[in-house]
Amino acid sequence: MAQITLDNLAHSYLPNPQSEDDFALKQLDHVWGDGEAYALLGASGCGKSTLLNIISGLLVPSRGRILFGDRDVTHQDTVARNIAQVFQFPVVYDTMTVGDNLAFPLRNRGMDPAYIAARVQKIASMIGMEDSLKRKARGLTADAKQKISLGRGMVREDVNAILFDEPLTVIDPHMKWELRTQLKALHNEFGHTMIYVTHDQTEALTFADKVVVMHDGRVVQLGTPEELFDTPEHTFVGYFIGSPGMNLIEAEVAGNVAHCAGHAVPLGGNYKPLKGRVQIGIRPEFVTLASGDEGLPMTIKRVEDVGRHQILRAEFAGKPVNAIMPEGMAIPADANRLKFAPERISVYADDWRVTPLHAVSTPAREAV
Amino acid sequence: MDKVQNNKAWFLVLPVLVLVAFSAVIPLMTVVNYSVQDTFGNNVFFWEGLTWFQEVLTSRQVHSALGRQLMFSGIILAIQIPLGILIALCMPKKGVWASVCLVLMALPLLIPWNVVGTIWQILGRTDIGFLGYTLNSLGISWNYSRNPLHAWIIVVTMDVWHWTSLVALLAYAGLQSIPQAYYQAAKIDQASRWKVFRYIELPKMQGVLLIAILLRFMDSFMIYTEPFVVTGGGPGTATSFLSIDLVKMALGQFDLGPAAAFSIMYFLVILLVSWVFYTVMTNLDKAEGR
Numbered sequence: 001m002a003q004i005t006l007d008n009l010a011h012s013y014l015p016n017p018q019s020e021d022d023f024a025l026k027q028l029d030h031v032w033g034d035g036e037a038y039a040l041l042g043a044s045g046c047g048k049s050t051l052l053n054i055i056s057g058l059l060v061p062s063r064g065r066i067l068f069g070d071r072d073v074t075h076q077d078t079v080a081r082n083i084a085q086v087f088q089f090p091v092v093y094d095t096m097t098v099g100d101n102l103a104f105p106l107r108n109r110g111m112d113p114a115y116i117a118a119r120v121q122k123i124a125s126m127i128g129m130e131d132s133l134k135r136k137a138r139g140l141t142a143d144a145k146q147k148i149s150l151g152r153g154m155v156r157e158d159v160n161a162i163l164f165d166e167p168l169t170v171i172d173p174h175m176k177w178e179l180r181t182q183l184k185a186l187h188n189e190f191g192h193t194m195i196y197v198t199h200d201q202t203e204a205l206t207f208a209d210k211v212v213v214m215h216d217g218r219v220v221q222l223g224t225p226e227e228l229f230d231t232p233e234h235t236f237v238g239y240f241i242g243s244p245g246m247n248l249i250e251a252e253v254a255g256n257v258a259h260c261a262g263h264a265v266p267l268g269g270n271y272k273p274l275k276g277r278v279q280i281g282i283r284p285e286f287v288t289l290a291s292g293d294e295g296l297p298m299t300i301k302r303v304e305d306v307g308r309h310q311i312l313r314a315e316f317a318g319k320p321v322n323a324i325m326p327e328g329m330a331i332p333a334d335a336n337r338l339k340f341a342p343e344r345i346s347v348y349a350d351d352w353r354v355t356p357l358h359a360v361s362t363p364a365r366e367a368v
Numbered sequence: 369m370d371k372v373q374n375n376k377a378w379f380l381v382l383p384v385l386v387l388v389a390f391s392a393v394i395p396l397m398t399v400v401n402y403s404v405q406d407t408f409g410n411n412v413f414f415w416e417g418l419t420w421f422q423e424v425l426t427s428r429q430v431h432s433a434l435g436r437q438l439m440f441s442g443i444i445l446a447i448q449i450p451l452g453i454l455i456a457l458c459m460p461k462k463g464v465w466a467s468v469c470l471v472l473m474a475l476p477l478l479i480p481w482n483v484v485g486t487i488w489q490i491l492g493r494t495d496i497g498f499l500g501y502t503l504n505s506l507g508i509s510w511n512y513s514r515n516p517l518h519a520w521i522i523v524v525t526m527d528v529w530h531w532t533s534l535v536a537l538l539a540y541a542g543l544q545s546i547p548q549a550y551y552q553a554a555k556i557d558q559a560s561r562w563k564v565f566r567y568i569e570l571p572k573m574q575g576v577l578l579i580a581i582l583l584r585f586m587d588s589f590m591i592y593t594e595p596f597v598v599t600g601g602g603p604g605t606a607t608s609f610l611s612i613d614l615v616k617m618a619l620g621q622f623d624l625g626p627a628a629a630f631s632i633m634y635f636l637v638i639l640l641v642s643w644v645f646y647t648v649m650t651n652l653d654k655a656e657g658r
Contacts, residue, residue, distance in 0.1 A: 058552070077555075078555060079555060079556065079558060083556065085553070087549040087553065088549070089549060091549050091553040093568065095567060095571045104567075105557040
């Protein structure tokens, strides 16, 4: 187990990258703590697989170094790095039994048979497959096979990190939750450093201690699920995380008031004059309906009842704005305005969050 | 839903029935007809029952031809399957050289049987053949038209040259379909090269290899043209395989009855073996899909 340091890392698939755009992975400087669970979250093509391959040793970065602990492993292969990896599709050795599959990495390293037997038994009970240890792996269901893959990744105690490359893609939705819970339990028990690549925000937020959100070859935010929800550092984090994502409205900000298409919106803090494209962002959870003259005028397009709450799809100045209403709340017939909780509004200049000079009031949740 | 009964619809399959009748059923029935009758010419036939079958089954000539045939099929399978796999493993996976290799491998398959026979017939000759002449000049006594062992060597070598690429191409296709993740996983598990072959490549190639074995078995079991061109079945009967014997019997000696009985049993043996292979393969597929 080791802490992973990404030092000045960047990667381009071109031999002679000229501009910033040529890099699939832009400059990265991070230290990832030992024994923590990280999720790499982002849309397809954002560079998360590139980053994973650099960490696992399949790719040598064009620039920078990668360190495990104090050891520079930039030019070492996966085996030398002592990493375990679980792939998107289950990789099992069909002609072996489940038990032999789990024992395979240990046997190849010439471990003591008694230790192997004990270890296989332990992993089998963790993944709930003690009963089928003697069974041939061929013909098992996809999720059973993926459990074996997870187990094989887990079976070595001395690995520096375990990498998961969208491991639950082929799993049925109801099994996903169970496997994720088991992974979490395994992490708590063994304390391996885990890196989990996914494009599914639920997976990332439930699995990881820290979520690394990637967009366009860049890490736009590294934080706990709460931080991503409460203070998205980039507009991409705002609308990628949350369902529906954050509302972003073009605005002009002066002091503690934003002007959106001529309407004033009070903010939770004071801002110095901003340059570039300025937007305010508010999560649908903190939008309320009102009637009268205060707030932003809107027209309701439709209301979607998703069971535990309702999503109100409205329009302000020709742009969609979403609000989340409690379950069963009747939408007032005279509702024609939207109100935003001031302390929940974030201000963005050219897509990056601007911190207020001093907060007018602090939201309770941010202290968590 | 009620099913409409309209037996006239059966007439729609008539064209197919006619085609199949002329291309398969009638010729085959002619053979069946010959196999149970005898003739002294003038289109006069006598009923003979199963006599020809008994004669063929107890014929020492047929027994020894069958023995040679099984030995031949066994030898070429034992050489071509491992060799084909080995070649497939050595072929580049991608890039220009992969295409070059594929084309080179496909070349022998494109040459007509009798041309292959002629190539090797000439190559092995002691007077003008490159191989035969060179061997003799080196002081190695070589003469495939006199020495049965030499005849076997040249016939087997020729078949290996002609058909190993088929096995190699099939095995290559099987190897190409293995996702890269398997190799990465094996590397992470620190599996040796042999274990990668034993636990990943071989199981994944199982399906295509069965097809390769089936094709090569059937083809070698029916082989006629090449040994006929190279050795003509000789020296003596050293390389006369079942089909060479059959042609001699039917067209050389005009023993239509025994030849017909022989053909039918020959056909049934191949059918039986193919059926066994088919059953094994579909069962494997089922096990895979479970």
